[in-house]
Amino acid sequence: MNTHTVFARRNFIAGLLAALAFLPLPHTGRAAEIKVELQPRRTWDFPKVGVKFNNEFSGARLNGVEQTGDHEFTLTINPENRPINTSPWYAFQVGAAEKQTVSLKFHLTYRGTAALPKLSHDGVNWTRLDTNAWMLAGTNRVAKLTIGPRPLWVFAHEPFGLKPLNAWMDAKAKLPFARGKIIGESIEHRPLRQFTLGETANANFVFIIGRQHPPEITGTIGLMSFVDTIAGDSQLARNFRKQFQTVVIPLVNPDGVEHGHWRSTLGGLDSNRDWAKFTQPEPRATSRAISALAKSPGARAFLFVDFHSTGEDVFYTQKDDEPTFPKDFTKQWMAAIRARFPDYKFKRDAGHNVSQPTSKHWAWTTLGCPGITYEFGYNTDRALVRKISAGAAEEMMKLLLKEAGASAGK
Numbered sequence: 001m002n003t004h005t006v007f008a009r010r011n012f013i014a015g016l017l018a019a020l021a022f023l024p025l026p027h028t029g030r031a032a033e034i035k036v037e038l039q040p041r042r043t044w045d046f047p048k049v050g051v052k053f054n055n056e057f058s059g060a061r062l063n064g065v066e067q068t069g070d071h072e073f074t075l076t077i078n079p080e081n082r083p084i085n086t087s088p089w090y091a092f093q094v095g096a097a098e099k100q101t102v103s104l105k106f107h108l109t110y111r112g113t114a115a116l117p118k119l120s121h122d123g124v125n126w127t128r129l130d131t132n133a134w135m136l137a138g139t140n141r142v143a144k145l146t147i148g149p150r151p152l153w154v155f156a157h158e159p160f161g162l163k164p165l166n167a168w169m170d171a172k173a174k175l176p177f178a179r180g181k182i183i184g185e186s187i188e189h190r191p192l193r194q195f196t197l198g199e200t201a202n203a204n205f206v207f208i209i210g211r212q213h214p215p216e217i218t219g220t221i222g223l224m225s226f227v228d229t230i231a232g233d234s235q236l237a238r239n240f241r242k243q244f245q246t247v248v249i250p251l252v253n254p255d256g257v258e259h260g261h262w263r264s265t266l267g268g269l270d271s272n273r274d275w276a277k278f279t280q281p282e283p284r285a286t287s288r289a290i291s292a293l294a295k296s297p298g299a300r301a302f303l304f305v306d307f308h309s310t311g312e313d314v315f316y317t318q319k320d321d322e323p324t325f326p327k328d329f330t331k332q333w334m335a336a337i338r339a340r341f342p343d344y345k346f347k348r349d350a351g352h353n354v355s356q357p358t359s360k361h362w363a364w365t366t367l368g369c370p371g372i373t374y375e376f377g378y379n380t381d382r383a384l385v386r387k388i389s390a391g392a393a394e395e396m397m398k399l400l401l402k403e404a405g406a407s408a409g410k
């Protein structure tokens with residue numbers, strides 16, 4: 001083949017590729033369902049100052065980096081779609097060839113306030129940035145950070161993504177009184193996992209779900225403590241498991257967690273506003289799994305709890321005069337939690353978002369039991385979240401055992 005032929009062939013191929021670029025790509029089922037803007041996963045390299053940023057890990061969110069001074073950078077953080085709830089999530093890694101202090105401006109392209117950065121050198125253990133190093137510049141926040149060769153993770157809230165949550169689910173599903181199951185999959189084919197805790201053939205059910213909203217870490221911490229208490233060794237927990245089956249679906253939106261979303265599924269919708277039409281596979285599979293159990297012969301749903309995070313600690317519930325089975329459970333549960341933790345301030349908001357197609361509203365109207373959204377504050381002390389949630393689980397077990405006509409144990 002002479003040189004001329006090689007060039008001709010190259011030109012032909014280049015022309016063909018250019019022509020193909022304008023043809024619509026065949027849509028796979030998955031790509032067609034993705035309705036959010038995916039962030040490119042990449043490294044931003046500033047060789048003159050030896051500083052690098054990246055978003056190349058599960059749960060990362062960083063959409064752009066621009067150098068604006070010798071040691072100053074502006075970070076762009078976009079939500080996955082608009083309009084969206086103002087709960088901005090960011091997560092990235094930054095490192096420098098030589099130790100230096102940098103100023104990072106957090107530029108959110110949507111309303112909301114960047115949370116005080118949480119810092120980690122291993123992606124597991126973390127500290128909060130000193131509030132003195134977290135300044136206001138116009139409407140943006142600026143963090144002063146000392147960085148060096150060891151990459152530093154910077155997160156809106158502490159890292160608790162797919163890996164640790166899956167490890168926790170693995171451990172729960174292996175308990176002798178647990179049964180694990182895959183109930184469906186997300187748009188990006190991540191399994192939606194359920195496990196059931198119980199040592200009874202009684203079809204008395206408590207349903208617990210979580211992480212419809214990716215940044216809501218304290219909700220996950222609360223859910224884990226709640227479930228760990230039900231799975232624990234206390235006499236109360238053992239008695240409870242002999243009367244009740246607790247069905248747990250801890251991670252309803254795994255794609256959102258993977259992609260560092262502020263709120264949505266990959267389908268671009270708020271999963272907790274889709275519990276009427278069920279256009280998204282994640283809430284659809286979750287509701288179907290719960291309905292199948294709750295509507296099996298002889299079954300009774302006693303309670304549905306969906307764990308979240310927001311600006312404060314609050315239970316969103318039905319009103320006391322709205323009929324539920326068990327009757328008056330919510331009123332008694334709230335009273336028991338207040339009596340147990342007299343110094344702990346939390347709200348109960350009965351009738352919140354009643355017109356919205358949320359999970360709690362679906363649970364109440366479909367299953368007839370109390371449907372409760374349990375929200376922990378983004379900034380509530382983590383040890384307190386664990387303690388209160390464990391206590392709330394114990395008070396729930398006592399009340400439901402009484403309801404089931406069994407002994408609450410010693």
Ligand SMILES: [Zn+2]
Pocket residue numbers: 212213216308309
């Ligand atoms: Zn939420």
